[in-house]
Amino acid sequence: MRTADWTEAVSVLDRVAAVFDAFGENDDGLGVSELARRANLPKSTVSRIAAELVGQRFLDREGDKLYLGFRLFELGQTVEQPRRLRQLALPVMTELRNLTGHTVELAVLDGADVVLIAIVRGQHTPTSAGRLGGRLPAHATALGKAILAFSAQEVVDVIADGWLEPRTIREPSSLLRELTETRRSGIATEREECAVGRASVASPILGHGAVPVAAISVIAHAEEFAADRVSPVVRAAALSLSRRVCAAGRTL
Numbered sequence: 001m002r003t004a005d006w007t008e009a010v011s012v013l014d015r016v017a018a019v020f021d022a023f024g025e026n027d028d029g030l031g032v033s034e035l036a037r038r039a040n041l042p043k044s045t046v047s048r049i050a051a052e053l054v055g056q057r058f059l060d061r062e063g064d065k066l067y068l069g070f071r072l073f074e075l076g077q078t079v080e081q082p083r084r085l086r087q088l089a090l091p092v093m094t095e096l097r098n099l100t101g102h103t104v105e106l107a108v109l110d111g112a113d114v115v116l117i118a119i120v121r122g123q124h125t126p127t128s129a130g131r132l133g134g135r136l137p138a139h140a141t142a143l144g145k146a147i148l149a150f151s152a153q154e155v156v157d158v159i160a161d162g163w164l165e166p167r168t169i170r171e172p173s174s175l176l177r178e179l180t181e182t183r184r185s186g187i188a189t190e191r192e193e194c195a196v197g198r199a200s201v202a203s204p205i206l207g208h209g210a211v212p213v214a215a216i217s218v219i220a221h222a223e224e225f226a227a228d229r230v231s232p233v234v235r236a237a238a239l240s241l242s243r244r245v246c247a248a249g250r251t252l
Contacts, residue, residue, distance in 0.1 A: 016049055021038075021039070022039045086118045089214075093120040096237045100233060102230065103121050103122040103125045104119070104120045108214045114141055122218075138159055139159050140193045142190045143202045144188075147204055187231045187234065197221055198220075204242075206245075213242075217234065
């Protein structure tokens with residue numbers, strides 16, 4: 001419940017968040033008056049916000065009662081998968097970090113980017129290492145190339161036709177050649193394509209039907225990184241995780 005006095009300076013997002021926060025775990029629906037009391041907002045404001053949230057399916061209405069909506073459940077499901085992936089991956093990531101001494105990253109593809117959903121830091125982490133929840137351009141990272149190599153052609157085409165990044169491959173034909181080699185070997189690499197001083201080796205994590213679910217990588221300072229030495233253990237880690245993902249099946 002919000003207890004501070006609201007003013008006109010409070011953002012719309014704060015008011016919407018106050019409405020969501022007003023719902024308790026055991027509530028069997030709330031009326032507008034009770035929502036307004038709990039959110040410490042004018043009833044007219046809550047009525048207007050609730051009507052818009054119902055229209056967007058973030059709230060459901062039955063009679064004079066409001067409930068958290070199905071769309072919030074749908075959004076929650078999109079968060080659940082990265083959480084389960086992290087649970088499956090962290091033991092493998094930790095072992096890979098211990099074997100190589102390098103930082104290990106786990107990422108999923110989202111549009112033209114990869115999003116880092118787990119990181120296990122090594123002893124000597126590059127300053128250019130990503131942050132949890134951060135985005136990196138898929139075509140300029142080993143993680144992204146590993147996923148794209150096993151993605152549908154239309155996914156690859158959108159990315160290949162759309163980037164103009166410094167320090168990266170500029171020609172779609174060059175990227176497509178790299179992806180073909182990654183499909184053959186199961187290994188993707190990058191050296192200072194994403195950031196100066198950073199090098200990486202990655203391998204895809206495949207679910208049922210060889211659909212790419214994520215990718216795992218090790219990263220290190222470019223000057224001290226020997227990709228050929230770490231590639232076999234990265235590939236082994238990815239295969240192990242692929243088996244775990246397939247075993248988890250629809251519960252993932």
